[in-house]
Amino acid sequence: MSLGWYLKRLRAMSPAELAHRVGEKLGKVVARNRLEGWARYPGAEVKPLPGLCQRVLAAATAGDREQVRQAAEGVLAGRFEALGVDWPPRQPDDLFPPEFWRLDPVTGGLWPGAERYCFDIPYRHERALGDVKYVWEANRLQFLQPLAAHALLANDGRSLAAIEAAIASWHAANPPFRGLGWNSGIELALRAISLLVVVTLVGDRLSAACRTQVGSILHASAVWLRRYPSRFSSANNHRVAELAGEFLIGLAMPGLPFARTMATRARRELGDETARQILADGVPAEQSPTYGAFTAEFVLLCASVARSGGEPFPALVGERLDAFARFIGWIQLDDGTVPAIGDDDDGRVLTLGEVEPAYPGSVANAISVYAGQGAPTAVAPDFRGLLLGRSVTRARAPQGQRLFASGGYSVVNRQVAGRRIGLVFDHAPLGYLSIAAHGHADALSITLAVDGQPVLVDPGTYLYHSGGAWRDWFRGTAAHNTLAVAGADQSIIAGAFNWSHKARARLVHEERGEPWSLTASHDGYRRRFGVLHQRSLVGTDTGFSIIDRLLGAAEGRDAEIGFQLAPGLVATRAGREVAVRRGDETVLTLAFEPGDVRIERGGEGGRGGRISPRFGVLLQADRIVWSGRVDGVGRTVAVRLAAVADRTPVRRRLEAAGG
Template sequence: MLRRLGWYARRLAVMERGEIRHRIHEQIARRAARRENGGWVQFAMPGARPVPLPLFAPLLTGDLSAPVAAQLAIAAEAFRSGKLRLLNRDWPQTILDGAGSVAPEVWTLDPVSGTSWPGADVSAFDIDFRFEGGHRDVKYVAEANRLHFLAAPAIHARHTEDATLAHAVLGSLFSWMRANPPGRGVNWYSGIEAGYRLASLASIVTALDPWIDGAAGEKLASFVAAHGTWLARFPSLFSSANNHLVAEAMGLVLAARLLPDHPHATGWLTQGRGHLDGRTCALFHEDGVGQEQSPAYAAFTLEMLLIGFAAIGADAPSPAARERLGKAAAALNAFLDDEGHVPLIGDDDQSRVLLAHGSAEPRYAASICAATAGFLQRPELAPAIRDPHWRDIVFAAPPPGPAPSDGTTTFPQGGYTIRRGDIAGRRVHFTFDHGPLGFGALAAHGHADALSVWLSLDGRPVLVDAGTYLYHSEGENRRRFRVTAVHNTLTISGASQSEPSGPFNWMPRRARARLEKGADSVPLDVSGSHDGYRKRFGVIHRRDIAETAYGFDITDRLTGATPDGEVEIVFLLAPDLVVTAHDGRVTARRDGRAEITLAAPEGACVEIIRGDDISGRGFHSPGFGVLEEAATVLFRAPANAMRWRSSIVLNPVT
């Protein structure tokens, strides 16, 4: 109870007056919804059926490329065999019933604990997953209930004219409806999940239209009507108006297009379109960087926007939103290294709207850049390398573009400087963070990583982020993976620049970072600062980065009062690197070959930490729910020295 009250108090602390009024009205509406249990019949539309969407029609005409056809076949075979793997986790048993469709009990199953979340006997608003006593992460059950794993088998069924597979997929939708009546159970707790389901349903019913008879059509129409009504009734506004509102807007547009004769279709379309246009400019800085300060979330948000705008049709988006989409794709391209991967910055829960097979898609951001290039008909935005995916067909993605130009790119509003090119005979992709904590009052998916650095060499990660790991089920680990101590920057006496106040909240006093000096120049010469230590220690942290012939010199300075205690300058190395220290120098080797050497500041102590459960250091999470041991290098020195210089020395390939 105390945890719950504390969470609400901290949440209220960042709300403006208008949001407080909105939350009061929202709670009144939720209280009314708790008493409702009318089932699907209250959304029945006799004689109606969802309309196949032109958005997905290109998937059904002509031959598929061999890689995409194989992708769909693998997904179909996994479904037929009853196997489900999402978020790096295998569901513990066959998911199918005797008829070959997903069994109803699967929809509430937590695959980690093997227990079930509350279902149809409980209102969605009576399930407080944030303070769930069983230490389960609701993200897992939510992922399966997005229904996106059914889309690829449905498309495969259409191409192979496999009626048995088609009916098994349709049966799975009806199984979901039996287990999840409107407003009941864990799977109605969040609008983002409802928006996702409508995207999945839209692709499925378009693919399986030949097998949808009148009775099936009426059932699916009630599915769409219930979801559209729910999304319009409970929008994520004010401090919640991040990617959640984009998903809801996408869902409203899809509901309107799937059921154009529904009495509220015009209102859904108007509401959804307004939010899509508005959120495009709100969630991406003027320079194109995602305001949630996470390349993964930028890609995920772009995918939802593309689906929503494509469903609206030829006159969408607005000119301002169209321009911002182009800038967003260009910025995301800049984060891609030579192998088409983005660094893990901020949260990454591996969310994808259009799913191929499983959640793993290492070049997801590159695929979304290509999709945006196709949607905008701007082939110059296509990345140089990406993996084939059926979304390429949906958005008419152009062929791979040229390799990005070498040089330095600075995003002044988004707060990143990226250096790409050759240094010491190595292909370098180096990122420096001098940007804000995250989006809006919550900054829900940002990390306290101001002035951090990331590095890949020859397309392979070297200096990495700790990652995300889990959301709700690991309270202390959720905090540890967000605070400054696990990021590649400087800490004072273990303090974090910004302090979390919940899984997706921060205390009001937050670090404000800024670019002090920098230009799109080669060699790199950039400086940034933040004030996250001013309140507690009376200092500003400034970091200067200068490119050298052999790598980078990093100078950290504190200005202001002379603090007590120690500073720690942190570098987290990729898990596959073997890390050793000798005489103030740390060498990281991969496959027996030295990749980089880190030179400690004069007089600093050197420590290497691996897998420390107490501090949370020495871990890297490459994907949701995955934890790997890695080497955290600490350079520790007295804080009153006020200035320290470290060096990153790149080892040439011999």
């Protein structure tokens, strides 16, 4: 690991965190010399989690059964896909060879296995073997979930045999605290939840040997989770996952000597973390709707199990979950997707392994069942809803203007020029805790949907450890629909999950009348360029105007204002106007003041004209950029929505208007 990484990471730590890290490091060094074989972790009885199996049997429709069957058949055929990559196919008679748990599907390299102590594997900066996330994904054992569901619903013996083979193979290849499967708490927790789903659905059909192996894995996992908790600057969604793992293992394995105290403490801390990581207005503290859904799904699973067991979580947990669902209801599009604000690594808790573009909407739907309210969105049947419940009663789509003051977003959902717009204005903090690990430098950016479909979008995430220049681009300011001074980011990147300087944004003014308006500012350029960026959005009869000002420098500064389009949209420039088309229809035009206007598409080496609709996937998409001088008077971009019936060819219409 590089010395530079350590120095940047140390700067983000408080004295208390430094003391904690030193103690943790010493503990890991001591543990390296222990004999940590399976004999230390006998497989106590594992009981089903209450409520889940009964709900699956009662609620499964013919469509659910077919969806589960198809997912299980894919696993049985030796197929595995995650993070935008297909693993090499395996033979049905040898689905889980030992090297499967160490294989990187991109490079073909094999990571260290049982011969290496987990904390001696330098995964953060390893590149020759590939990105550690791919190997972790297989080790989550989430492909066991569709197998267990199919075995339950169809009494499928092949699925049961595959479950036993996978567990036996993993158990043999990954003794406690050896290999890559043991060096991150969130990975242990997700694997534990997958095993608990298996036990809950079909545990009584597994062999005694398999049940013992499951018990041993969960026992060792509980010891690890208690021994190495994510604390201080690392206590984000990882901490929620770890606590969920501890709580659920404690409930399922009451025979463990520490089970009761572990479950009681985890339950209490889960409530505390829910209050910290889901703000009072429902915005996730990590500033990512998808990571917020990930956090909410962990909490919802635990809360649902606790309620089914007769010991419901405190009311505050339900209130924060409900607030999150309502936030998602305000920002989602017609297909249930939401703007790709902040990081998203496709993490799921309950899953069949399929691609879920509307993941936050699915979690929000399940929350509505827990809360006993109409869902903020209607979603397609999914495994999560089958286990936790799903609502078919959709709440009325919110319209108007809503400020999420705690989280830092303003949302405008209204009719303009005969069209529906959904506008999200970001004046939020960079991210959560001192390193803001999953935040992007996107202060004062906007996203825009027209008639329920995306037009101006956040470009997404793409990759983490192996992202290189693309990781910096997708986190950086220029990739977002905001202003960048001299090509610099508002906040300064200090590593793939760290920042050395964080822009502070705030809402200055809002007006809900006619015309509506919003004004916000951030100080990210004050120290380096002596200016404060202020952005105003003002409603007009045909759309809205964007006014960007750089306050504090009379001569102004060179800047760029960018707008990233969704895939499938085409930008056409005529003079200083750019028309945006979806197929044959013009959706809107952007009218700029004097300066250079260009359209980028398919940039390379960490440049624009690219979006990442899901982790590991990179697509070309038009990006519109204005560049010029910006001062305190400001520059205005007029966003004009095209009339619904206007299908006149773009260039001819612009020429007729004198463009």
